[in-house]
Each structure stands twice: as C-alpha cells, then as structure tokens.
Amino acid sequence: MKILIIGGGNMGLTFARSFLKAHIVTTEKMLILEKSLKKAEELKKLNIGTVYGEPGPYIKEADLIILAVKPQDTSSLFAVLKPFIDHQQVVLSIMAGVKIQTIADQLGTDKIIRAMPNLPAQIGVGMTVFTSSETVTRIELVTVQNLLNSTGKSIYNEEENMIDAATAISGSGPAYIFYFMQSLIEAAKEMGFTQAESELLTYQTFRGAIDLFNKFDYSCEEWISKVSSKGGTTEAAFVKLNEQNVTKQFKIAIRQALIRAQELSILATN
Numbered sequence: 435m436k437i438l439i440i441g442g443g444n445m446g447l448t449f450a451r452s453f454l455k456a457h458i459v460t461t462e463k464m465l466i467l468e469k470s471l472k473k474a475e476e477l478k479k480l481n482i483g484t485v486y487g488e489p490g491p492y493i494k495e496a497d498l499i500i501l502a503v504k505p506q507d508t509s510s511l512f513a514v515l516k517p518f519i520d521h522q523q524v525v526l527s528i529m530a531g532v533k534i535q536t537i538a539d540q541l542g543t544d545k546i547i548r549a550m551p552n553l554p555a556q557i558g559v560g561m562t563v564f565t566s567s568e569t570v571t572r573i574e575l576v577t578v579q580n581l582l583n584s585t586g587k588s589i590y591n592e593e594e595n596m597i598d599a600a601t602a603i604s605g606s607g608p609a610y611i612f613y614f615m616q617s618l619i620e621a622a623k624e625m626g627f628t629q630a631e632s633e634l635l636t637y638q639t640f641r642g643a644i645d646l647f648n649k650f651d652y653s654c655e656e657w658i659s660k661v662s663s664k665g666g667t668t669e670a671a672f673v674k675l676n677e678q679n680v681t682k683q684f685k686i687a688i689r690q691a692l693i694r695a696q697e698l699s700i701l702a703t704n
C-alpha cells in the first residue's frame with residue numbers, strides 16, 4: 435500500500451513516523467507533499483519517504499491519501515489536487531471541522547474517512563475517533579484503523595457529528611488535564627512548596643493515579659471513595675468541590691467546546 439500524506443507539519447510528521455515505526459509501511463511506499471520549502475527540506479533530511487513540493491501525477495500512485503493541512507488551506511489544496519484524484523483511492527482527513535460532504539464535493543470522490551486525533555499521538559498514546567462515508571469498505575476501514583492505532587488507540591463511530599463531540603472530549607482533552615495540573619501546582623506553591631517541588635508532587639500524583647486506574651478494574655468513582663475516608667481530608671475537599679458545583683461547571687465548559695467545534699464545522703463548510 436502506498437500512502438501519500440499531504441501537509442508535513444505536526445500531525446503529518448507524527449503520522450509518517452508512527453506508520454514507519456510500526457512497520458506498516460516502508461519509506462519507499464511513503465510519499466509526502468509539503469508546500470513549505472523550508473519544511474520540505476527538513477523532511478527530506480529525516481528519510482521518512484519521498485518529499486514533493488507540488489501536486490503531480492505521482493498522486494495517482496497512492497492507495498491512501500491523508501489530508502493533514504490546516505482547515506483554512508483546504509480550498510486551495512482541493513483545487514490543485516482534484517485533477518489527480520482517482521475514485522479507487524481512499525482519502526483520510528484529519529482536518530478539524532471539514533465535513534465528509536465538503537471533501538466529497540470539492541475533490542469529486544466519495545471514499546472518505548474522517549478522523550480526529552489528539553496531541554499525544556506524537557508519542558504513540560493518542561486517542562482518535564473516526565467515521566467514514568458509505569462507500570468505504572470494511573477492509574479499507576480496518577487498514578486505516580491499523581494505521582491510526584500506530585499513534586495510540588482509536589474508535590469508529592458511524593455518526594459524523596460524533597467527530598465534533600470527540601473534538602470537545604479527546605481533542606481538547608489534554609488541555610483540560612493540564613489546566614487541572616496547573617491548579618494543583620498553584621495550590622502546592624501557595625502552601626509553601628517550591629515550583630520544582632510543586633511540579634514533582636503534581637506530575638507524580640497524576641502518573642500514580644493513571645497507573646492505578648490502568649492496573650485495576652475500578653471506576654473513577656470507586657477510586658475516589660478509596661482515597662476518601664469519612665471525616666477525612668479528601669472528603670473535606672470534595673465538600674467544597676460539590677458546593678461550587680465543579681462537575682456541572684466543567685460539563686458546561688466542555689459543552690461549549692462542542693458548540694465551538696460545530697460552529698467551526700459550519701464555517702469550514704461555507
């Protein structure tokens with residue numbers, strides 16, 4: 435299988451590296467189209483495949499075309515890409531907000547998979563949600579899922595609107611976690627720990643909690659009650675969290691991310 439990645443930025447490069455590391459594809463079968471001259475030169479030095487600066491007939495050689503440019507660059511890209519697209523090729527888009535129908539209309543093809551990865555994909559622990567148009571076969575879906583899984587884990591959902599929901603949960607998710615970590619660091623500093631100590635206390639606590647969660651079969655709720663004892667310190671903190679309705683506020687914030695993802699989807703369509 436020959437793979438063409440269009441856009442050799444953060445995500446395009448992450449994908450190329452992950453596929454090669456997982457031995458799903460060799461450098462001979464990897465094509466990269468990057469319009470930035472500077473980035474293209476840097477990519478060439480990495481020996482991750484053949485790097486092109488302009489679309490050309492080589493595009494027809496690809497079995498899978500991955501669209502990894504910024505959403506605002508889609509119209510100009512689609513215009514130059516369309517003459518080289520074949521109906522047998524599968525197009526995988528990771529561009530935020532760009533709908534399957536938009537890609538189908540502008541590229542004149544209909545085998546389209548849309549995926550929403552997240553930043554930890556860069557180190558192989560990403561979370562991707564993906565969906566597809568009806569003409570993508572089961573075998574093509576499994577092939578693409580194997581590729582996506584080289585960047586972490588993935589789930590398929592046949593409802594395209596769940597891509598917006600995934601954007602709000604796992605796409606923006608790492609930032610919510612960092613926000614919470616930042617709050618813990620600030621609290622630790624206010625109690626007298628140094629910056630370095632506060633960071634260590636927070637990072638190691640997060641790591642320990644996640645490792646525990648992964649190791650045993652308890653829900654978050656069960657873990658909370660394991661840490662909390664009647665009349666103890668954790669319970670005292672949770673009384674305050676509940677008084678301030680933090681869960682509700684957090685859900686409101688995440689719903690706002692969903693609303694914004696839906697708005698951006700509409701903007702990218704127009």
Ligand SMILES: NC(=O)c1ccc[n+]([C@@H]2O[C@H](COP(=O)([O-])OP(=O)(O)OC[C@H]3O[C@@H](n4cnc5c(N)ncnc54)[C@H](OP(=O)(O)O)[C@@H]3O)[C@@H](O)[C@H]2O)c1
Nearest residue numbers: 441443444445467468469470502503504505507511529530
């Ligand atoms: N980064 C994330 O965590 C993340 C997560 C989920 C989804 N995504 C999606 O992934 C896509 C890529 O994001 P990114 O962070 O990797 O962006 P990026 O680092 O800006 O990479 C995009 C690259 O594509 C190049 N490009 C633009 N138009 C092109 C064209 N016509 N032909 C070839 N190359 C072209 C850009 O060159 P110039 O710099 O010269 O414009 C740039 O090097 C976006 O649509 C984003 O929504 C990103």
